[in-house]
Amino acid sequence: MMSLHTTTIGDGPAQLVFLHGIFGQGKNFTSIAKQLADVATCTLVDLPNHGRSPWTDELSYPTLAASVAELLETIGSPVCLVGHSMGGKVAMRTALEHPELVERLMVVDISPSVGLGTNFGPLVQAMQSLPLADLTNRKQADELLREGIPSDTVRGFLMQNLRHEDVDGSGTRRWHWQMNLDLLARELEGTISDWPAIDAHYDGRVLWVAGEKSPYVRQDAYQTMRELFPRYVLVTIKDAGHWVHSEQPAAFTSTLRSFLALEG
Structure with a gap:
């Protein structure tokens, strides 16, 4: 088992887990987590090969998802999983392979087949x-x-x-x-930009968040998104590029708070 480095912020009733993008760290979501501390217990994760988590010799979305799933099992209840960029692909894969661990999913400015x-x-x-x-x-x-x-x-x-x-x-x-x-x-142009085929779909709630000025959630990806995540809803944040949560933090936090409040 790989022990991922995490930081916990807040003590609200919802379980909220953040996965950063490439070259990021869990602490990138610190200010967002503090704003949501009243409604959620926020776990900020350093993915493998990032931050203070262990390095590996190889990289793949199935193995990244497996490491996240091991972490989610320790939380003890299904979570709202939020993933940005590369972390969004890891979050997608985790939900598809371990749906019992993910109560709902938020994918931030990435789509399955779009590279970086x-x-x-x-x-x-x-x-x-x-x-x-x-x-x-x-x-x-x-x-x-x-x-x-x-x-x-x-x-x-x-x-x-x-x-x-x-x-x-x-x-x-x-x-x-x-x-x-x-x-x-x-x-970067291989595994990280790729999306390994998977015969699965996730039936939980999915919120797709795109930056208005970003090229990573494109119309030609919608069909694949729907096949994998039939309940997804797309929201576009105005005046935001790829780093939506840092460029428009108030709009991002409000969107996530509303998503957490949805029933079912």
């Missing part, structure tokens, strides 16, 4: 080109990344993974990427 490689590839290249051994401080890293990642918001998000610490017990601190960057880079 085209837009995320340049981010990987910029991070891999950062001269970690020569860094002296975080400001220098920010300046070196600016050309390849011009967006302050995206650069700041990615730099949450840049750590300066003693990683091998030698007493010497060094700069390193906390996520398994080499594995994620290798799988």
